[in-house]
Amino acid sequence: MDIGQSLSRNARRIPEKTAIIYEDRTYTYQQLNQEVNQLAHGLIQQGVKSGDKVALMMKNSDKFVIVYYAILKAGAIAVPVNFRLTVNEVSYILDNSDASVVLCDEEYASLINEATLQNKKLHLKVTAGVQALSGQITYRELLHENRGNPDVSVDESDDAEILYTSGTTGYPKGALFDHHRVLHVAFNTSMILKISSDDVLLHAAPLFHSAQLNLFMVPGIYLGCTQIIHQNFEPQKVLQAIEHHKISFFFGVPTMYNFLLQVPDKNNYDLTSVTRCGYGAAPMPVALLEQAMALFSTDQFYNMCGQTEGGPGAGAFLLPEQHKTKIGAGGKASLNTELRVVDEHGNDIAPGGVGEFIIQSEMVMKGYYNKPEETAKTLQNGWLYTGDLATIDEDGFITLVDRKKDMIVSGGENVYSTEVEQALYRHPQLLDLTVVGLPDPVWGEKVVAIIVPKPNETLDYAELKSFCKGHLADYKVPVEFIEETVIPRNASGKVLKYRIREALVSNKPVNPLNVH
Numbered sequence: 001m002d003i004g005q006s007l008s009r010n011a012r013r014i015p016e017k018t019a020i021i022y023e024d025r026t027y028t029y030q031q032l033n034q035e036v037n038q039l040a041h042g043l044i045q046q047g048v049k050s051g052d053k054v055a056l057m058m059k060n061s062d063k064f065v066i067v068y069y070a071i072l073k074a075g076a077i078a079v080p081v082n083f084r085l086t087v088n089e090v091s092y093i094l095d096n097s098d099a100s101v102v103l104c105d106e107e108y109a110s111l112i113n114e115a116t117l118q119n120k121k122l123h124l125k126v127t128a129g130v131q132a133l134s135g136q137i138t139y140r141e142l143l144h145e146n147r148g149n150p151d152v153s154v155d156e157s158d159d160a161e162i163l164y165t166s167g168t169t170g171y172p173k174g175a176l177f178d179h180h181r182v183l184h185v186a187f188n189t190s191m192i193l194k195i196s197s198d199d200v201l202l203h204a205a206p207l208f209h210s211a212q213l214n215l216f217m218v219p220g221i222y223l224g225c226t227q228i229i230h231q232n233f234e235p236q237k238v239l240q241a242i243e244h245h246k247i248s249f250f251f252g253v254p255t256m257y258n259f260l261l262q263v264p265d266k267n268n269y270d271l272t273s274v275t276r277c278g279y280g281a282a283p284m285p286v287a288l289l290e291q292a293m294a295l296f297s298t299d300q301f302y303n304m305c306g307q308t309e310g311g312p313g314a315g316a317f318l319l320p321e322q323h324k325t326k327i328g329a330g331g332k333a334s335l336n337t338e339l340r341v342v343d344e345h346g347n348d349i350a351p352g353g354v355g356e357f358i359i360q361s362e363m364v365m366k367g368y369y370n371k372p373e374e375t376a377k378t379l380q381n382g383w384l385y386t387g388d389l390a391t392i393d394e395d396g397f398i399t400l401v402d403r404k405k406d407m408i409v410s411g412g413e414n415v416y417s418t419e420v421e422q423a424l425y426r427h428p429q430l431l432d433l434t435v436v437g438l439p440d441p442v443w444g445e446k447v448v449a450i451i452v453p454k455p456n457e458t459l460d461y462a463e464l465k466s467f468c469k470g471h472l473a474d475y476k477v478p479v480e481f482i483e484e485t486v487i488p489r490n491a492s493g494k495v496l497k498y499r500i501r502e503a504l505v506s507n508k509p510v511n512p513l514n515v516h
């Protein structure tokens with residue numbers, strides 16, 4: 001079995017069922033498969049061979065789905081690229097991945113040309129636009145007349161994806177997966193989340209990210225679901241789509257839920273079709289989770305605690321019934337996964353202690369592409385070392401407390417930013433926030449909160465500090481509050497704390513930052 005074969009089978013099994021809807025374009029499974037095949041034949045005709053790397057830099061659209069499956073049907077390896085990256089970052093990924101072909105949206109055609117000026121590995125650049133720039137061809141020119149399945153042998157052990165990490169600590173690394181690993185993410189996730197062919201899924205988070213791609217899009221095609229695709233996340237349009245298309249399962253990162261709750265007429269939409277919700281990619285404050293449950297009128301929420309290197313299906317899941325007693329926790333090991341929390345020597349820590357969260361599963365990446373040293377540090381004795389700090393209780397539930405590199409040591413005491421953030425999110429005037437540690441000559445590091453107030457709210461910083469003291473030990477209370485209009489995040493919703501720290505340490509403004 002391979003990923004592309006799941007689409008081919010559904011084209012024969014349920015040819016007339018709606019597969020995807022994007023704006024005014026609707027594809028049945030037969031129509032989707034035919035265009036995928038046309039593009040796959042076109043790639044092969046242009047010299048793409050089994051094992052070649054083909055990059056795609058595209059926003060969410062019908063074309064993203066078609067390109068992704070065409071790459072796999074041609075026997076090649078898909079390399080999704082974050083469309084928000086700079087020229088230098090894109091150049092790095094295309095070079096590091098050994099991509100020989102890149103397909104992009106029209107708006108990124110110039111960026112791709114600039115990013116590949118020194119690239120000797122690429123032999124084909126394709127734009128989804130009507131007209132091609134110099135050195136490029138159009139998507140329509142690439143389509144072949146043959147709509148049949150390509151005669152390419154693809155094995156489950158063949159490589160399928162290189163997914164670049166979020167890059168929260170610098171340049172991203174490419175996590176390599178074969179078809180077996182990706183399909184097992186799809187199987188396990190579908191069972192845990194109870195996704196079936198009757199479900200209608202909405203893609204509002206970026207498809208280039210491992211969560212939306214492997215946890216939902218690939219399983220959706222495999223099962224024969226109908227999937228609605230939004231190019232960007234627009235809160236009001238999401239609520240409209242849920243009502244119009246009767247979305248049954250909604251997934252979002254915490255920031256997305258936060259913005260849905262800010263829609264003025266949110267309670268006027270019929271959201272009753274949503275029977276289950278998922279969240280992940282970043283910690284979900286308990287206060288925000290409770291508000292999200294009220295918005296969707298359901299307590300059927302799933303916490304998916306994983307990372308790109310884990311597929312991200314290998315990790316911890318907190319099921320709806322477990323939210324009643326373990327709300328705020330990351331969860332227990334997902335299907336076909338083992339997890340541990342260990343000290344710096346790899347020994348299991350006692351319940352209640354803090355250590356590194358490690359994972360073992362057949363869903364875990366093969367390694368970082370072209371980075372053997374980083375692979376050796378991350379994959380040790382069959383275990384994936386996540387870099388996340390967590391606690392574990394007597395029942396085996398883990399709770400993430402921080403990234404190892406983000407832990408704050410103030411006056412010899414460990415301060416976990418997630419705990420401080422959870423407390424601050426309960427303040428009724430705050431819309432968004434994050435907590436970082438900055439150098440301090442007395443305490444080593446000081447706790448600093450970057451906060452975004454809700455519209456038309458004026459903050460009283462003395463009151464805010466008093467509020468924190470009611471929920472946190474004194475040494476955990478932020479000594480500075482920095483008011484901002486936006487928190488810097490990457491496309492998967494993770495806060496770019498290293499960039500915030502760099503800006504503040506070097507006294508460089510970020511939007512700008514105003515210290516109070």
